[in-house]
Amino acid sequence: MKIYLGAHLNFYHPEKKSWLNVEIQQPVALAEILESAGIPLGEIHMVVVNNEIEEMSEVMISPQDEVKIFPPVGGG
Amino acid sequence: MIYGTPAKILRVDLTQGTWEVENISEEFYRTYPGGKALAGYILLNEMPANVDPLSPENVLVVANGLLTGAPVSTATRYVVSAKSPLTNAYGESEAGGFWGPELKMAGFEAIVVKGKSPEPVFLWINDGEVEIRPSGHLWGQKTHEAQESIRTELGDDKIRVLQIGPAGENLVRYAGITNDLRHFNGRNGMGAVMGSKNLRAIAVRGHTRYQKLARDPKGLLSLGRTLAKRVKENPQAWGLQNTGTPGLVEPLNTAGMLPTRNFLQGAFEDVDEIKWEVYESELLTARRSCYACAIRCKREVQVDGEPSVYGGPEYESVGSLGPNCGVGDIHAIAKANELCNAYMLDTISAGMTISFAMECFEHGLLTLEDTDGIELRFGNAEAMLTMVEWIALRKGIGDLLAEGTMRAAEKIGGDASYYAIHVKGQELPMHEARGKYNVGMGYAISEIGADHLVVAHDSMLANADGIPFKNSEPLGITEPQPVLSLNDEKMRQFYILEKVTSFEKVIGYCFFGPAPRSYIRMDEVIESVNAATDWEMTLDELLEIGERATNMARVFNAREGFCREHDTLPERIFSPLENGALKGESFPRDEFESALTVLYGIKGWDIESGTPTRQKLEALSLGWAADLLERV
Structure with missing residues (x-):
């Protein structure tokens, strides 16, 4: 599956890409995936799973889910 | 010597056609070290209350900040201040770019303009020398034409030009000011104040670098190098370099905070047509910076398939001329932004006034008779583009809309005031x-x-x-x-x-x-x-x-x-x-x-x-x- 790294979160992608490829076979905590990918949870303001905004601490993702994460943005 | 500033204010009386230089003291400057503080002090002390903002009695202040022009990322800003013709309140708008640093290099911290010239003029400031020159030949020109004319006339293509456009000449209450065609004192109608004084432009050339003014130039350069390097190590700064402000479109839409259809809605169904990835593939030609800034958040774009002479739309412009008007066509948004820059309108108030008119039209408060047959509905990109030009030229219903939402609503009557989304007369920017x-x-x-x-x-x-x-x-x-x-x-x-x-x-x-x-x-x-x-x-x-x-x-x-x-x-x-x-x-x-x-x-x-x-x-x-x- 792929996770969309919104706004400037692609800063943390090794190749600065906006889609992070993730290999999962069963439901996994999103926080765990992001931490292992080197994306600081403190930089994430909004988690969207299948077009619904969710709380990071509660999110388990499955291979078929569409996941987007965004940092705090504003001003300008 | 007062460090960090030329410590000189250029004072221009356009009614008399004269100028003089005022030296400022260190004690004064430490209390009011430029920009908003210096402008506020001058406006309060030199202008009586209740003047008509479009009369010769209004005072226009253009003021650098203490650090404007320092070799440090993002220290490029200057403020333009006067009583606002949009709000009748304290008026102010900041811009970056190269003009402020150039003014400092030319030996001035600020310019105070009073009175009104009997004929159109522009100021020419060249390393401390000042001329008030005729600008009747520039009147009516789009901003890129006028900039070219001024540089040709003065024989130097490195001259930095701050100017208004036809919208300012026509006293549109939200006319802005541009420098280098891609940096804007957009808000509060400061361009109309310049227009009311018959002042089309202020052209500047200077050669005294900031380092000569600084107490510790090596320390400043060292800090500047550190900050330049760190742009690539900081996600916020790197993000501004990568996408610029247009990168805000999608996250704000997802969060339900992308102003849509005159703030009725917070999410736009056509966001996928205007988000950063589309901007990047359809419009982007280059990234540019302001003076000495390593972030480089400015975008260069193509419009109608040709490289634009104007800067690309910021998030505010994409939002106000796009989803706020129900328009999901990135090319129409880029064209509208270009027109705003050519005529020099504030893109925020322009977009918001058009969306106001669209909502009035949808509710029957404006009719085809009022609009000369234009279906001024949400989503009509052609109508939006036409309105930008008509507002700048005060043509047809554009004359009414050039007054801004608050005044236009008063004239339209009925429920129109409910659709005028402003505070103190200034339209809301694109944040929910x-x-x-x-x-x-x-x-x-x-x-x-x-x-x-x-x-x-x-x-x-x-x-x-x-x-x-x-x-x-x-x-x-x-x-x-x-x-x-x-x-x-x-x-x-x-x-x-x-x-x-x-x-x-x-x-x-x-x-x-x-x-x-x-x-x-x-x-x-x-x-x-x-x-x-x-x-x-x-x-x-x-x-x-x-x-x-x-x-x-x-x-x-x-x-x-x-x-x-x-x-x-x-x-x-x-x-x-x-x-x-x-x-x-x-x-x-x-x-x-x-x-x-x-x-x-x-x-x-x-x-x-x-x-x-x-x-x-x-x-x-x-x-x-x-x-x-x-x-x-």
């Missing part, structure tokens, strides 16, 4: 207050009318583990706060954050430079001030400078009759959003009134009137301003 309450408080309380650059936006300070929050700890911000709250601690933080933004407008930093919005730490801001000067300034003194500037603007407004009742929000913002992630959310009216009382108390302003108390003004070394108020 119903999703970030401190931004709403900023809209309400700002002395210039609705403005999104009053405080760092709420989400920046909502997470204790986030970089923006950690960078705010030296300011005494130690408890993260929810975005949908106006609690007492949040008002305390508002008070601090407003002082930070205000001192940025005084000393010349961009909102995209210092923390919490971006990456320059407070200790580095202070280091830059103290490398430029021998003042050994502390953070407390810097914050006081910011607070002083805000209070002068507030006194200006009190003198003009503004009070607590004007610190409010459009009725629509107190009503529920129609769609998106925040569907049903409205700005909490009761909580807002309570929070305003708390905030006034923290700021030392009278709770009934919202006017700064004498005690507060004296604490800020503004006893003279309290005297001014007592004479009203």
Whole structure:
């Protein structure tokens, strides 16, 4: 599956890409995936799973889910 | 020598066609070190209350900040200030680019323009020499034509040109000012004030680099190199370089905070047609910077398949001319942005006035007869483009819309005022207050009318583990706060954050430079001030400078009759959003009134009137301003 790294979160992608490829076979905590990918949870303001905004601490993702994460943005 | 400034103000009397140079003292400059503070002092002391903003009695101040032109990322800003023809209040608009640094290199900290020239003119400032030259031949030209004409006439293609366009000449109440065709003093109608004085442009050339003015040029250069390198190591700054502000479109839409159809909605169904990836593939040709700035957040674009001579649309312009008008065509948005730049209209107020007219049309308050047969409905990109030109030229219904939403609504009557989304007469920018309450408080309380650059936006300070929050700890911000709250601690933080933004407008930093919005730490801001000067300034003194500037603007407004009742929000913002992630959310009216009382108390302003108390003004070394108020 792929996770969309919104706004400037692609800063943390090794190749600065906006889609992070993730290999999962069963439901996994999103926080765990992001931490292992080197994306600081403190930089994430909004988690969207299948077009619904969710709380990071509660999110388990499955291979078929569409996941987007965004940092705090504003001003300008 | 006063470090960090040429310590000279150019004073121009356009009625007499004369100019003179004023030297300023170090004691004065340390209290009012440029930008918003210097402009506020001059406006309050040199202009009586209640003048017509479009009359010769209005005073126009163009002022650099202490650090404008320093070899440090984002220290490029200058302010243009006057009484605003849009709000009849304190008027102000900042811009970056190269013009401010060039003015400093030409030997001036600021320019004060009074009176009105009998004929169109432009100013030519060349290393301390000044000429008032005829500009009748430029009148009516689009901005890129006039810039080319001025450079050709003066025989130097490196001249920096600040100018208005036909919209300013035609006294459109939200006409802006541009420099280099891609940096804008967009808001508050400062372009109309220049137009009312028959002043088309200020052309500048200078050769004395900032380093010659600084106490410690090597220290300043060293800090500048450190900050330039760090852009690539900081996610906020790198993000600004990567996408620029258009990168905000998708995240704000997802959060339900992309103003859509005149703030009726918070999510736009065609967002996939206008988001950054589309902008990048369809429009982007290059990234550019302001003077000495390593962030490089400016975009160069193609329009109609040709490289544009104007800068590309920022987030605000994509939002106001796009989803706010129901337009999901990135090419139409780019064209509208180009037209705004050519005629020099504020893209925010232009888009918001068009969306206002669209909503009036949808409700039958404007008819085909009013619009000369144009179906002025949400989503009609052709109509939106036509309106931009008609407003700039005051053609047809454009003449009415050139007055801004507040005045147009009064003339249209009926429910039109409900569709006029403004504060103090200035239209809301593209940030949804119903999703970030401190931004709403900023809209309400700002002395210039609705403005999104009053405080760092709420989400920046909502997470204790986030970089923006950690960078705010030296300011005494130690408890993260929810975005949908106006609690007492949040008002305390508002008070601090407003002082930070205000001192940025005084000393010349961009909102995209210092923390919490971006990456320059407070200790580095202070280091830059103290490398430029021998003042050994502390953070407390810097914050006081910011607070002083805000209070002068507030006194200006009190003198003009503004009070607590004007610190409010459009009725629509107190009503529920129609769609998106925040569907049903409205700005909490009761909580807002309570929070305003708390905030006034923290700021030392009278709770009934919202006017700064004498005690507060004296604490800020503004006893003279309290005297001014007592004479009203």
